[in-house]
Amino acid sequence: MHRAEVVGYTPEPVAVRDLDEREGTPFFSRISVRSWLRRLFRRKNIKIGIYGPPNAGKTTLANRIAMDWAGEVVGSVSDIPHETRKTKVKRNISIRYGKRSLSMDIIDTPGVATKIDFHEFVDTYGMSEEESRQRAREATEGVIEAIKWLDQIDGILLAMDVSEDPFTQVNITILGNLEARKLPILIIANKVDKPGTDPAVIKNAFPQHTTVPVSALTGYNMERLYESMVRHFR
Amino acid sequence: MADGIRINLISRERMDGMSPDEKIHFILSEVMGGKVLVLEEGLSPVEEAELMQRTMASIDHDTFIGIEIQGYYNPNDLRAPFLRRVFQRRTPPRMTVIGPAAHLKTIYKDGEVIQALILTDKPYIEGKEIWKPPAVQPTKA
Ligand SMILES: Nc1nc2c(ncn2[C@@H]2O[C@H](COP(=O)(O)OP(=O)(O)OP(=O)(O)O)[C@@H](O)[C@H]2O)c(=O)[nH]1
Numbered sequence: 001m002h003r004a005e006v007v008g009y010t011p012e013p014v015a016v017r018d019l020d021e022r023e024g025t026p027f028f029s030r031i032s033v034r035s036w037l038r039r040l041f042r043r044k045n046i047k048i049g050i051y052g053p054p055n056a057g058k059t060t061l062a063n064r065i066a067m068d069w070a071g072e073v074v075g076s077v078s079d080i081p082h083e084t085r086k087t088k089v090k091r092n093i094s095i096r097y098g099k100r101s102l103s104m105d106i107i108d109t110p111g112v113a114t115k116i117d118f119h120e121f122v123d124t125y126g127m128s129e130e131e132s133r134q135r136a137r138e139a140t141e142g143v144i145e146a147i148k149w150l151d152q153i154d155g156i157l158l159a160m161d162v163s164e165d166p167f168t169q170v171n172i173t174i175l176g177n178l179e180a181r182k183l184p185i186l187i188i189a190n191k192v193d194k195p196g197t198d199p200a201v202i203k204n205a206f207p208q209h210t211t212v213p214v215s216a217l218t219g220y221n222m223e224r225l226y227e228s229m230v231r232h233f234r
Numbered sequence: 235m236a237d238g239i240r241i242n243l244i245s246r247e248r249m250d251g252m253s254p255d256e257k258i259h260f261i262l263s264e265v266m267g268g269k270v271l272v273l274e275e276g277l278s279p280v281e282e283a284e285l286m287q288r289t290m291a292s293i294d295h296d297t298f299i300g301i302e303i304q305g306y307y308n309p310n311d312l313r314a315p316f317l318r319r320v321f322q323r324r325t326p327p328r329m330t331v332i333g334p335a336a337h338l339k340t341i342y343k344d345g346e347v348i349q350a351l352i353l354t355d356k357p358y359i360e361g362k363e364i365w366k367p368p369a370v371q372p373t374k375a
């Protein structure tokens with residue numbers, strides 16, 4: 001079990017969303033102007049958000065990337081959903097593949113959900129009622145924070161558990177937000193070490209995106225993921 | 235039935251007349267009041283994300299545990315020729331079902347079918363428990 005460690009977490013000021021602002025044509029989207037300007041001046045690292053439903057293995061993935069390239073851990077991992085309830089930023093991770101490299105800040109976000117029931121922590125995981133209510137309360141705040149961070153990221157690793165249904169509203173909504181802003185997306189078909197799973201299910205659900213099958217737990221296919229990241233997030 | 239669950243089928247015209255704020259307020263108050271909504275035209279991704287945030291802010295852990303929502307994945311065709319992508323109208327959001335998580339559970343979906351169960355006898359849905367059907371009405375999506 002990894003020990004929790006808060007690494008450089010700074011809650012950044014988040015602009016109040018103007019709902020109408022983004023509804024127009026995406027052609028002159030201010031986001032693409034922003035990424036174009038960043039590319040021109042090369043000042044800041046790009047921010048890569050790790051998103052997905054609770055328990056998809058986001059923190060396990062963040063830990064593996066940070067371990068491989070910086071020898072550090074990002075956050076604690078648990079089979080109980082909503083383990084991550086505060087966004088964590090790991091700055092200045094540089095990954096290399098061949099001659100190319102990519103410097104980025106990695107953002108491990110709380111799992112996004114549309115419902116949170118504290119009874120589940122009591123009934124399924126045997127937590128006390130008080131502890132469960134507290135966890136549920138923090139989890140609702142975590143979801144809000146994760147969604148607000150969508151405005152700050154420049155690219156996404158959308159993690160899904162290959163043994164779960166990919167057509168969830170959470171996945172669809174996250175994808176839709178990034179597509180509307182034309183930001184680069186990599187879908188992570190995680191947990192391919194589980195027997196009887198097939199990453200093609202996720203691939204076929206979202207055929208217009210690149211899906212990379214990995215096991216964040218065993219490290220299977222991480223080289224391929226690093227290659228895809230270096231290609232996609234430039 | 236006096237104590238059944240209401241299903242409101244909301245036309246595109248009804249939602250078109252509302253601002254994004256009004257839409258989200260309308261949906262949340264209906265769903266928190268126990269209704270299941272089927273929207274002829276769903277929300278934009280930005281509105282969906284906003285709805286999720288406001289849902290989280292509305293959860294009180296005893297009477298409202300959140301929403302169940304399911305629509306279809308409907309991307310713009312990223313592989314269409316460049317000029318067509320630039321000039322095409324955004325594909326409108328598709329049919330979406332939304333209800334209180336305590337009473338609505340989507341049990342199957344693929345690219346073409348969404349199946350949902352309306353639960354009338356349970357205060358909440360436990361994680362993995364197999365639900366036994368007493369008074370089931372599958373909604374047609
Ligand atoms: N078999 C298998 N299990 C995995 C893999 N990656 C993560 N897990 C397990 O899945 C569970 C959840 O992992 P986390 O990394 O905490 O998942 P998360 O997405 O960060 O979850 P939240 O923070 O709760 O949203 C843990 O028990 C992990 O050990 C994997 O590749 N294979």
Ligand SMILES: [Mg+2]
Pocket residue numbers: 058059060075076077083084109110111
């Ligand atoms: Mg986590």
